[in-house]
Amino acid sequence: MAANKSYDQYLETARHQMERFADTPLLHFIDGEPTPSIGGEVFENFSPTDGVLLGAVASGQAADIDAAAQAADGAFYEWSSRSGKERKRILNAVADLIVERADEIAAVECVDTGQTIRFMSAAAIRGAENFRFFADHAPDANNGRSMPDEHHVNFSSRRGLGPVGVITPWNTPFMLSTWKIAPALAAGCTVVHKPAEWSPYSAALLAEIAFEAGLPAGVLNTVQGLGETAGKALTEHPSIKAIAFVGESSTGSMIQAQGAPTLKRLHFELGGKNPVIVFEDADLERALDAVMFMIYSLNGERCTSSSRLLVQASIHDEFVARLTERVRALKVGHPLDPATEIGPLIHPRHCEKVRSYRAKAEEDGATVIVGGGEPTDPESYYVNPMLFTGATNDMRIAQEEIFGPVLTTIPFDDEADAVSLANDTEYGLAGYIWTGDTGRAQRVARDLDAGMIWVNSQNVRHLPTPFGGTKASGIGRDGGPEYSFEFYMETKNISVAYDTHTIPKLGQI
Secondary structure: OOOOOOHHHHHHHHHHHHHHHHOOOEOEEEOOEEEOOOOOOEEEEEOOOOOOEEEEEEOOOHHHHHHHHHHHHHHHHHHHHOOHHHHHHHHHHHHHHHHHOHHHHHHHHHHHHOOOHHHHHHHHHHHHHHHHHHHHHHHHOOEEEEOOOOOEEEEEEEEEOOEEEEEOOOOOHHHHHHHHHHHHHHOOOEEEEEOOOOOOHHHHHHHHHHHHOOOOOOOEEEOOOOHHHHHHHHHHOOOOOEEEEEOOHHHHHHHHHHHHHHOOEEEEEOOOOOEEEEOOOOOHHHHHHHHHHHHHHHHHOOOOOOOEEEEEHHHHHHHHHHHHHHHHOOOEOOOOOOOOOEOOOOOHHHHHHHHHHHHHHHHHOOEEEEOOOOOOOOOOOOOOOEEEEOOOOOOHHHHOOOOOOEEEEEEEOOHHHHHHHHHOOOEEOEEEEEOOOHHHHHHHHHHOOOOEEEEOOOOOOOOOOOEOOEEOOEEOOEOHHHHHHHHHEEEEEEEEEOOOOOOOOOOOO
């Protein structure tokens, strides 16, 4: 999806927004108020577009998390007791304001993360869609089931779990935060949100928008800060009943340990090394488009990216030759330029990690093809897209999550070989199958060890469906009232007797 404005127009929007943060530190948002850190701590945030300092950001500590958790706890009863219709009205008002400010959100996110405007202009609107979807389900959120038996009427009901913690990543931070926060609010929970420290600004915009839309003070609180301080304090806080986390698998392991003493409910969406399998009978033109999109869009910084391309040996050379042409033609540039396809990566540490896989590929015997035009400055945040060919599935480039614009190609012989290669990884988030054979599509989809499978399609998110992975890729599922509300709500069963049942007698004389 191309952006509608010009490069200069988006630059002006970003400049106007970022001026707000240039001279005054970006603050937390606690109990309805912009709030500095109690101890005055800050950290600096730099733009990946040019390495320029964007400003200082309040750095949350345990005391700041405690203040936010207390605010969420204090607001919970009133918010969870509101009617579903009232929650729906407010969440739809949030969605309206997101749409109204979508250009601002997208421009800020591009400058803060390096993601390109051609994708971020749609991501902000998707955030509004997330709020509208769960707003529509808020009136029925408390509803349960009727389960009568011979002598009793059993019926269940649901209620918001309590204050919950939401920890979101830096790759598409605004959209992913709405994905977690919207169902929590619709369920009647209150929220303490800890955004990724590498992408703090759009979270501040969301808190500002939600309060302006009528969300009561304390219902959504945002605490900026580092994972080892603010994040750890949030996962350990006794008032926080659950943690929804999107990020690396190793961080998920730490959160699981930190939340264990307080028996927190956990939902993890973690890493992936997702296969896309292209059989010889596939529509190769559409498959090529999907392969390119699912690894080189969003700078390759996407948990569901298809970073391993498994191609049937009979078409491997032809398909990879066409792929090579497309990779070399990718446009690397400023993220606010609507023509740019790949922008800068978010942080020097991440750039170093992604770049290191070129040497690893060569050391392990793969061939490296580099696209994007002129070589990028090694001191910049820009990384040219890479394609690794001649790979085998035991190489580091085929097993480790790179999380950048890097694709590894591996040939396979037949259906059984494709499934074996696809499953030979510690991850199990997503899989993509391209074939003209309906029976084969069903068999391979059944046999892939992953939480989500797309057949003859790229990742097209349908909100009612379950989203999540197996193995090291996560715990639990998001999506629709059936899955998201199961996590954010507590279910109660009430059994009422007809007085016709037998009660055993003890101690009779």
